[in-house]
Amino acid sequence: HACSLPDNPYDGHTLRNVIERTESLTGCPIERAYVDKGYRGHDTQNPRRVFISGQKRGVFGVIKRELRRRSAIEPIIGHMKNEGHLGRCYLKGRAGDAANVLLSAVGHNLRRVLAWLRDLLSLFLLSLWPTLNCPVQPNSAY
Numbered sequence: 001h002a003c004s005l006p007d008n009p010y011d012g013h014t015l016r017n018v019i020e021r022t023e024s025l026t027g028c029p030i031e032r033a034y035v036d037k038g039y040r041g042h043d044t045q046n047p048r049r050v051f052i053s054g055q056k057r058g059v060f061g062v063i064k065r066e067l068r069r070r071s072a073i074e075p076i077i078g079h080m081k082n083e084g085h086l087g088r089c090y091l092k093g094r095a096g097d098a099a100n101v102l103l104s105a106v107g108h109n110l111r112r113v114l115a116w117l118r119d120l121l122s123l124f125l126l127s128l129w130p131t132l133n134c135p136v137q138p139n140s141a142y
Helices: 011-026 061-072 074-082 093-133
Strands: 033-035 050-052
Touching (some): 033 061
């Protein structure tokens, strides 16, 4: 889910819309959300399923492990800002901002798909290598 939010709204005020939109796009309910400290004071319908980084109360077992996993997302956003041209927008206005965000997300997803296809092609070629490497024995009957 990628979208442009004009006027720089407070993170906590956007969480309800993001969760609702993600649930409608995926078709399955979100059981838990792991967010950073910018989402304190959020306005979600079920606040017990939102866990903030650094939170101690109610965090144990699977939730604690998944909360540590949240930090794996930050490098992706950093790479999108640096290599994906998300950090600087050269398009004019709010429509340009929205187009820049969507095109950066599309570019990121296409890079992931191309990397997957490259790996698949290399596996395919490695599986063909033994058959291509064996010389064909001439048949003496001819």
